[in-house]
Amino acid sequence: MGTTTAKATETDVTLHVNGHEHQMRLDNRTTLLDALREHLALTGAKKGCDQGQCGACTVLLDGRRVVSCLVLACSVDGSSVTTVEGLSAGRGLHPIQEAFIAHDALQCGFCTPGQICSAVGLTEVETESPAAIREAMSGNICRCGAYTHIAAAVYEVASAS
Numbered sequence: 001m002g003t004t005t006a007k008a009t010e011t012d013v014t015l016h017v018n019g020h021e022h023q024m025r026l027d028n029r030t031t032l033l034d035a036l037r038e039h040l041a042l043t044g045a046k047k048g049c050d051q052g053q054c055g056a057c058t059v060l061l062d063g064r065r066v067v068s069c070l071v072l073a074c075s076v077d078g079s080s081v082t083t084v085e086g087l088s089a090g091r092g093l094h095p096i097q098e099a100f101i102a103h104d105a106l107q108c109g110f111c112t113p114g115q116i117c118s119a120v121g122l123t124e125v126e127t128e129s130p131a132a133i134r135e136a137m138s139g140n141i142c143r144c145g146a147y148t149h150i151a152a153a154v155y156e157v158a159s160a161s
């Protein structure tokens, strides 16, 4: 009995996710994506490729877009994370979410949480033109090919801000 001690292969990690603090003891190899999905039951971020190629796992880490399958959770101890679940918490839908609905910017929806988080994080880049938006969103793959409507939704919000 008594205080448990982390093994050499584990790390105590604190993440502030969608405004809530979570303390976890994680295997050092745990990705941020797996910490969110398997330890915090936040399954909005999707595991598509698990190797940084599809963007389905995109979340905001301290306000910037990251593919969470390539981030070790222990390397971002103390950080703030926003997932798609946190974009509308208590405030109604985020304007990007509203625009995705208005433009019918999804088919199966698997890529959508990543697309939306990526679009929300677009403030880090120049977004004044449709071409710039397509380039900035190019890391988010859509197997259904909903790109035209996705780009239109993102452009509507970006050009209005």
Ligand code: FES
Binding pocket: 046, 047, 048, 049, 050, 051, 052, 053, 054, 055, 056, 057, 058, 067, 068, 069, 070
């Ligand atoms: S699951 Fe992370 S980029 Fe594909």
Ligand code: FES
Binding pocket: 105, 106, 107, 108, 109, 110, 111, 112, 141, 142, 143, 144, 145, 146
């Ligand atoms: S809506 Fe199906 S993968 Fe994008």
